[in-house]
């Protein structure tokens with residue numbers, strides 16, 4: 001067990017035993033009334049007419065509001081260490097785990113702390129899972145319950161060959177909305193927390209606005225999914241790398257705002273290419289229910305996250321200086337060194353999220369060179385910072401204020417003029433009842 005989790009989770013491990021995993025099938029569902037739903041929720045009503053939801057799931061759906069600001073799930077990046085750093089800077093940002101394959105959770109059943117444990121201060125935190133096998137998705141959800149995540153998200157947007165080769169899930173699932181609806185029903189039936197989908201705006205040649213709407217419609221009308229996080233570019237499944245898949249397909253924010261217009265009963269978080277709190281607030285002002293930021297939050301952690309609590313949530317900003325954030329992070333880092341066995345995490349693992357902590361500040365490059373050579377002999381995080389931090393000017397370390405990032409202008413300008421014509425279901429049976 002990781003040192004910092006201690007007894008923190010034992011009190012929440014009160015969920016159903018594994019043999020009671022629920023995998024709803026069409027045969028099991030009985031018609032039920034839509035009592036408890038807002039009357040206007042036509043798709044949800046349609047769902048309840050054909051599916052029996054447990055009462056807890058109904059309540060969760062009815063009360064749900066998406067986070068205004070979240071940090072995207074990023075494999076190899078949004079690990080426990082980065083999330084710890086992010087939480088020291090922003091108290092209100094929602095954090096996502098890296099994607100975890102359902103199979104990993106199931107096969108590592110006796111080693112779960114390594115994959116699922118997180119310090120309590122990381123709440124609110126979302127577990128993102130990937131998978132294409134309903135039984136494993138159900139069991140993984142049950143196993144994850146004991147850790148107390150605030151929400152479970154299904155990855156339908158990752159084009160990585162690592163994921164695609166892992167039984168073809170991620171973005172490829174957008175081509176199979178029926179399965180996604182089933183998977184979301186299975187996840188919801190096995191947890192009491194909200195369930196959400198993160199997807200692209202299309203895949204390969206299936207990139208029309210209507211096809212995107214069909215996906216959203218089918219998933220939301222066959223499962224309790226009420227909130228979709230939309231990475232607003234399509235995924236290309238063959239031929240380009242995952243990194244290119246995050247830059248080459250163009251962003252189409254107009255598709256995102258089309259969804260907001262055409263599915264008034266659902267909630268949508270915009271993602272892709274948003275780089276500052278100014279842009280976060282611009283997206284919210286245009287009608288997004290939430291904004292998710294990925295690379296900018298990792299590559300510019302201090303400048304971006306520093307403004308989230310005050311500028312997005314209207315809450316008091318923390319008055320911790322960068323030096324104080326570092327001191328707390330160093331304490332955390334040294335307390336977890338080697339706790340996974342095999343000398344992992346090591347100093348390099350802990351320091352990795354800090355490599356852009358002084359982004360755009362004087363002497364940043366010199367500091368990074370010093371850190372690089374200190375990795376060779378430092379055995380604690382404290383030792384590494386004792387040896388290297390002297391090159392960063394005191395005024396950088398001791399100011400609680402982060403520079404406001406230069407504006408790129410209104411990246412959503414004219415977006416409402418570009419929104420495609422309203423959704424027309426391509427299948428007669430998809431029309432609202």
Ligand SMILES: Cc1cc2nc3c(=O)[nH]c(=O)nc-3n(C[C@H](O)[C@H](O)[C@H](O)COP(=O)(O)O)c2cc1C
Pocket residue numbers: 072073074075076077098099128155156157158198231246271272273274292293294295296
């Ligand atoms: C290194 C890296 C790893 C990623 N891993 C995941 C992942 O595990 N799950 C996922 O849904 N998206 C993943 N993404 C995509 C991001 O969540 C996000 O959708 C994408 O980077 C676009 O947002 P941005 O322009 O704000 O970075 C990853 C992105 C990066 C850069």
